[in-house]
Structure formats: structure tokens, C-alpha cells
Amino acid sequence: MTTALRPAPDERVARTSRAPTPHQLFCLRCQLTFDAAPQALCSTCLGPVQPVYAHDALPSREQLERRPRTLWRYAEWLPFAEPPVVAQHVGFTPLVEAPRLAHELGVARVWIKNDSVSHPSLSFKDRVVATALNAAHAFGLTTVGCASTGNLANAVAAAAAAAGLPAWIFVPADLEPAKIVGTTVYGPHLVRVRGTYDDVNRLCSQLADRFEWGIVNVNLRAYYGEGSKTVGFEIVDQLGWRFPSAVIAPMAGGSLVTKLHKAFAEFARAGLADGAQPRIYGAQANGCAPLVRFVQSNSRALTPERPHTIARSLAIGNPADALTARAAIQQSGGWAHAVTDDELVVGIRRLAETSGVFTETAGGVTVAAAYALAQQGRLTPSDEVVLCITGNGLKTTDAVASALEAVPEIAPRLSAVEALVAATT
Numbered sequence: 001m002t003t004a005l006r007p008a009p010d011e012r013v014a015r016t017s018r019a020p021t022p023h024q025l026f027c028l029r030c031q032l033t034f035d036a037a038p039q040a041l042c043s044t045c046l047g048p049v050q051p052v053y054a055h056d057a058l059p060s061r062e063q064l065e066r067r068p069r070t071l072w073r074y075a076e077w078l079p080f081a082e083p084p085v086v087a088q089h090v091g092f093t094p095l096v097e098a099p100r101l102a103h104e105l106g107v108a109r110v111w112i113k114n115d116s117v118s119h120p121s122l123s124f125k126d127r128v129v130a131t132a133l134n135a136a137h138a139f140g141l142t143t144v145g146c147a148s149t150g151n152l153a154n155a156v157a158a159a160a161a162a163a164g165l166p167a168w169i170f171v172p173a174d175l176e177p178a179k180i181v182g183t184t185v186y187g188p189h190l191v192r193v194r195g196t197y198d199d200v201n202r203l204c205s206q207l208a209d210r211f212e213w214g215i216v217n218v219n220l221r222a223y224y225g226e227g228s229k230t231v232g233f234e235i236v237d238q239l240g241w242r243f244p245s246a247v248i249a250p251m252a253g254g255s256l257v258t259k260l261h262k263a264f265a266e267f268a269r270a271g272l273a274d275g276a277q278p279r280i281y282g283a284q285a286n287g288c289a290p291l292v293r294f295v296q297s298n299s300r301a302l303t304p305e306r307p308h309t310i311a312r313s314l315a316i317g318n319p320a321d322a323l324t325a326r327a328a329i330q331q332s333g334g335w336a337h338a339v340t341d342d343e344l345v346v347g348i349r350r351l352a353e354t355s356g357v358f359t360e361t362a363g364g365v366t367v368a369a370a371y372a373l374a375q376q377g378r379l380t381p382s383d384e385v386v387l388c389i390t391g392n393g394l395k396t397t398d399a400v401a402s403a404l405e406a407v408p409e410i411a412p413r414l415s416a417v418e419a420l421v422a423a424t425t
């Protein structure tokens with residue numbers, strides 16, 4: 001199954017002079033180099049391809065700090081030679097310290113990398129869409145699309161609407177209502193497919209070949225993945241150009257953990273941060289944890305799973321970046337952990353109650369994994385930990401609603417409140 005799709009020159013929409021030129025690609029497996037193209041796999045060996053960076057002069061910390069607070073401030077490590085033409089305002093989400101959570105976990109410090117407030121669609125997927133849509137633009141692919149577990153659908157629909165591009169978006173038919181509404185509101189062609197995410201993804205591979213579409217996580221995946229690196233760049237930048245000792249992130253297809261590792265290595269190589277790079281911990285829900293089991297078992301190939309969890313945004317049974325995700329975690333000295341659905345609901349509540357951040361199920365997975373890793377002694381009292389909170393709680397309210405206390409209803413009378421206050425003391 002190759003997703004190679006190179007539009008014949010006569011079918012191509014003329015490149016505008018402002019279009020960014022994507023970097024060339026090289027194959028991670030056989031090292032062959034290719035011209036920039038909407039192609040996620042090597043046409044020779046079917047290995048994954050990545051953009052080539054030919055760095056001569058790199059900016060200093062001071063130069064970087066003077067740039068706009070978006071993910072494009074790290075342009076030298078993103079796969080275009082020119083400035084972006086779409087999705088210019090994405091990135092630079094808050095990194096907020098969470099001392100009460102640090103106390104509970106028994107570690108020195110904790111920060112939340114808060115992509116639950118990402119512009120424009122309230123998840124980390126805005127980052128990967130930013131790089132993929134600029135690649136689509138450069139390739140003259142004027143229709144974009146994705147296979148999505150929800151957040152990517154929101155992000156593609158929002159960015160495509162702002163850029164004036166038609167979008168074809170495919171999701172599993174039984175997705176959460178908030179993620180359907182949060183996609184349709186932008187006016188894309190949204191299609192609910194009877195099947196799992198993996199069925200949807202397979203369909204989208206065929207669509208990329210059949211139509212001349214830029215499917216962000218299929219034929220544009222090489223450019224999409226580079227957007228994930230910006231989480232790591234921002235963590236280092238926002239900590240004052242240093243590394244935390246550990247980072248915990250949720251895993252779906254495995255792009256985020258893979259690219260966190262790459263980002264830290266790139267900033268270390270550029271001399272922008274010194275010392276040991278962080279241990280990377282990957283988290284999934286028990287009901288769909290093929291990557292966790294792959295890391296823990298060390299078996300040769302990943303065993304695909306059929307998802308059954310409320311963490312729908314992470315429910316990918318056959319993750320695309322399994323090998324690179326495992327390598328990233330192992331090389332960093334980290335580990336992987338899966339939590340139950342009950343634990344992830346507790347994780348959502350603990351984050352909200354200790355830090356004032358309301359995350360969706362994926363963030364609950366991350367927080368619950370942090371508690372478990374602390375319990376196992378994998379996080380220690382001297383650790384400085386960043387939790388990647390990748391999505392917004394208002395998208396998955398059903399996951400916690402039934403676990404929360406009933407809200408009292410009263411008559412508008414002082415005595416009614418007095419009774420309530422008395423009952424709490």
C-alpha cells in the first residue's frame with residue numbers, strides 16, 4: 001500500500017509566488033532522497049520518509065525570543081524554506097506550573113503543556129495541520145482531508161475554513177457528538193464511516209490515490225509529523241532554554257512521542273539546551289494500548305488491537321508510527337503505561353481539581369499514567385515533569401459527567417444557602 005501521489009504537472013494548480021517550498025524527503029530505512037512530494041512512504045522500500053534539513057546558520061536563543069509567539073518561530077526546524085501562507089497563528093500554548101499536582105505526585109516540579117487551549121480548535125492537532133496544510137498549498141493540492149478520531153477533524157475543518165479550502169473529513173460513525181458538531185460548524189464535507197478508525201484510515205489511503213487530495217495524516221504525513229515537534233521546542237523555550245527531566249504524553253498513532261524525542265535532539269544539537277534530554281513516557285488507555293504493549297513486550301512487530309475505550313481520541317488500533325515511537329521512548333530512557341477508563345476519569349478530575357485545567361479523555365490518560373509512574377518509582381522526588389495535556393475537556397463532557405457530584409437546586413432564599421453551607425462543615 002503506497003500512498004505516493006504526484007500530480008502530473010498539467011493537472012497542478014499553479015503555485016503562487018507566496019507558496020512555501022517544502023523540503024526534500026529522505027527514507028529513514030534505505031536513506032534514499034526524494035523530491036518534495038505528497039508521499040508518506042519510500043517508493044523503493046516503503047519505509048517512512050522525513051524532510052531533510054540542510055542547516056547552515058541557526059538562530060540563537062535571543063534571536064528566537066524576538067520572533068512572534070507562534071510555532072513558526074522555530075521555522076529552521078520546520079520543513080519549508082519560506083514563511084507559511086496558511087495557519088499562521090497556531091502554537092505557543094501556555095506552559096503552566098502545577099505545584100499542587102507536583103506535591104501529589106511526589107516530584108520536584110510539574111508543568112502542564114496546555115494544548116487544551118490551542119488556537120483554533122482546542123487540541124494539539126492544530127500543530128500538525130499547520131504544517132500539513134502549508135505542504136498541501138505548496139503541492140497545489142486545493143482540497144484537503146483527513147482520517148480522524150475527532151480532534152484532527154476539528155483542526156482540519158477549522159484551518160481549511162480559514163484558508164478557504166474545501167475539506168473532506170472521514171471519522172468513525174460513532175464519534176462523540178461534540179467532535180461532530182465541532183467539525184460540521186466549519187462547513188467541511190464530513191463523512192461518518194461505519195467502522196473503526198483503522199477502517200477509516202485504510203479508506204483514506206485509497207482516497208489519496210484516487211483523488212488529488214492532500215490527506216494530512218496519509219499522503220502529507222511526512223510534513224504533518226514535523227508539526228508535532230513544536231510541542232517539544234516550546235517546552236524547552238518556555239522553561240528558559242533547558243530540558244525537564246521527564247515528559248509524559250498520550251499516544252494514538254505515535255507521532256507526538258516520536259517527534260518530542262526528535263525535537264529535544266534537534267535543540268540539543270543546536271546548542272539551545274544543555275544537559276540530559278528528558279525521559280519520554282507514553283500513555284494509552286487499556287482498551288486500546290497497542291503501543292504500550294509494544295514498548296513493554298519488546299516484540300518484533302506490533303499486534304494491532306480492536307479499540308474499546310472512552311479515550312476515543314487515542315483509539316488507533318494499528319498505529320502508523322509504532323517503530324519510531326518505541327525507539328524514541330527506549331532511547332530516551334522512558335517507559336509506557338496504560339490506564340483503565342475509570343482511572344482516566346479520575347485523572348481528568350485530579351487535573352481539574354489541582355490545576356484548574358479541564359482536559360478531555362486523552363489528558364486524563366496522561367495524568368492517570370503520571371500517578372501510576374510515580375507509584376512505580378519511575379518518577380522520583382528530584383524529577384521535573386512536563387505533562388502534555390493535548391485536548392479540551394468540553395469536547396468529552398460525557399466521560400466525566402456521571403462521575404461528578406449532583407448539583408443542588410434551591411429556592412432563591414438565604415436560609416437555603418445557610419443549610420447547604422452547614423451541611424459542608
Ligand SMILES: *Cc1c(COP(=O)(O)O)cnc(C)c1O
Pocket residue numbers: 123124125151152228250251252253254255256257313314360362363390391
Ligand atoms: C491525536 C492526539 C494525540 C496523539 O496522537 P499521535 O497520533 O500519537 O501523535 C494526543 N492527544 C490528543 C487529544 C489527540 O487528539
Ligand SMILES: [Zn+2]
Pocket residue numbers: 027028029030031032042043044045046047
Ligand atoms: Zn526506502
